[in-house]
Amino acid sequence: MTETSVAEQAAPAPSHPTSIPVPVTLLPGDGIGPDVINATLRVLDAAGASIAWDRCVAGREAFSAGVVTGVPDETLASVNRTGIILKGPLETPIGFGGKSANVTLRKLFEVYGNLRPARELPGVTTPFSGRGIDLIVVRENVEDLYAGIEHMQTPNTAQCLKLMTRTGCEKIVRLAFEVARAEGRTSVHCATKANI
Secondary structure, eight states: OOOOHHHHSOOHHHHHHSSSOEEEEEOOSSSHHHHHHHHHHHHHHHTTTTTEEEEETTHHHHHHHOOSSSSSSHHHHHHHHHEEEOOOOOOOOSSOOOOHHHHHHHTTTOOOOOEEEEEOOTOOOOOTTTOOOEEEEEESSSEEEEEEEEEEEEEEEEEEEEEEEEEEEHHHHHHHHHHHHHHHHOOOOOOOOOOO
């Protein structure tokens, strides 16, 4: 599905005309993003969600237009106006020194934590069925190597600063415990993903 078709489908008539539409910035994304977003839009429409979509660009389309951050000023203005983003996956240019548009958005809007639930669903058969899987991964999004502080020391040597602040660590740990408490969970585990 093309991004044009996303834009055409992105403004469905509200199912409940009396409700006030909620303004949301729509970023269809790259790769499978437009397909995922189109499916999401169909679900929201079927649920009767009243949304005023502001379709914007980020990622590949922005990088191709020469926007070095991958996030145009118009997109940032929309997000500041709506306060909500529905975003598909965004590509990061490889081999050109460009920074991730995802990380740019996370940093600018202080989206330091990412919640990734993994639950076994009744009636859905998977290789993991019957194990009672029910966990939530709380992932730090802006520090560590995500800080993106990189440079070339010599023509053959790249260096990346791994930045972790006390404040950043406390925020993500606090979020993990708040999520655990809200979900009635009795344990929290800490892990690292050292290859990012």
